[in-house]
Amino acid sequence: MGGRTLASVEDYDILDTPDSDASDGPSPRPRSLMLAFFGNHVVEEEDRDLCVYSGSIIDVLGRVGVGEQAVRSTLTRMVNRGLLRRQREGRKMYFGLTRQATRVLLDGRTRIWKQGAVNDDWDGTWTLLGFSLPDSWKRQRHDLRSRLTWSGFGALYSGLWIAPGEVDVTGVVAELGLTDHVKIFHAQAEVSTDIDLMVRDTWDLESIAARYVTFGKRWTPHLGGGVGDDPIGTRLRLVSEWLWTIRTDPRLPTRHLPPSWPARPAQETFRRVAEQVTEPARDVARELLDTVPAR
Template sequence: MTSPFDIEEMFPNDGDRPLRLPRRQAGNSPQGVAVTLLADYTLRTRAALPSAAIVALLAESGVTTAGARTAISRLAGRGVLEGSRQGKRSFYRLSHAAAANLSAGGRWILSATAATAPWDGCWTVVAFSLPQERSAQRRALRGQLRWLGYAPLYDGLWISPHELTPPARAQLAQLTLGAVTVFRARQPELDAVGQRAPIDAWDIPAIARHYAAFLRRWTPLLPRMTSGRVDGAAAVRARTEVMDTFRRFPTLDPQLPLDLLPVGWLRGPARELFAAVYDGLAGPAEQHVRALVARFTGSAHPGIRAHTTADLHAGVRDDEPCPSVSMSSRSRTAPAP
């Protein structure tokens, strides 16, 4: 089973756009924190924020000024951020590609942790064979399979309890160029000693420990939230951390059938706790972000709005309004943050 800190990408990249979201690291990288912050408060509006305000927000999460400026520059180079300049000030906002990618990832987070439908008892099996000289292609295929909810039963044999959708089949075809076979089947009952069950492709006890740790970490925050004792920068940090942690669960536990899992599986309680914290702190966190940005713009920014689980469900539409600072002066080369 993949560790939650070994997932290569936060969300799958869109192959049709020049976008590279930051890689996962052991802990929170400055680039990852920056993307989470901008998505949490500007995803639906793609509001452009002063680079100085983004640096200040990152500083509240423990990122140094140098680290924050480097993260902004690298995200602009990856196509995640778009830069503009107004006078001596530089501004950044999420690119269209990043917003669409992050929106898809948000819907995936909630749908993959929702209650599972009845399982038909069949497994989708993906078998592939790629030579050693195509190691980069093999890594890309494994990363895509992992994001789609598959796990390796054996080295070149990945499985999922869910059917492979046509879009996912097309994605895999682009990565393998005919070197993959996909079929759906049931596991026959055998008397052979040492038979490995498909569910063993996932480390169920380890996943359970991650759920239990998540509940231990965030449950004590609820009474403090209800009494109004979590606000300002603390509310922003908590929302960033709870999102960064919870969004790893769909890859660890991709809606595995409950009848194959231990009684009292904690997927549902973890999802409810995530929603309680993320939505419960939306108000005070939004107020803090608005106030901080206003220090650099001189007025309240209409494009700052805390993203909620309802927004994750709804996603981002192509006609979503963008009440942000004018981007008419944007150049092809992003300005220095």
């Protein structure tokens, strides 16, 4: 398996959904849906300098249950946090992605469409990251752990985290100002190490599996059922819920997972439903979305 880079994922990126009981499924926050919207209709269209009219955003997010006031306040907060930028055209206000948000969405696209949820080609390599931070550095510790979790790390011990494959973490460690407090290694386990046991002890497999089962139950009925009367809203919900599903999945090697691991059928469901709705959603977007080039 090729190397991976630890993404610069903020606390409120596209995966920022509230933790909920897996049997109920996710309830994505407006800011999560907002960036998923831009991922679907800006990043995926390869025109990352496109700005979208606020009225178009209100229309689409309204289709998935987000009210106008919530959309407007979310746009303002995301501008203030450096994820979106404003551009006025006459009396209309348009919003586009910042470089930071684009990086987050490109990482999400890699997770969704390139890496996938199933790891069949693991080469036996692990990345180990050890850190020791002052007790007062709660925010730095939280940020580091959040980004490690998204990139597939689990806590082997409190200050020693591990991930399958070779993961390039140097950039984010430097960005957080933690280079002097972090040590990184790439290694293979001795034959005496019980990797199956280590995996069970390090990651909550039951919780991860439950997310995939929930996704399958929610979306399998959509297979072969057409795109419905709102493909753009369906695709937004689909991508948001899939991101929620894979959020805490470290893509552990399949050889060290239970034989009935539900990631593969869930991923197949996701991709088949996505195939059904993507082109119809793009057709609707071309007619519905008011966009302008960024200046």
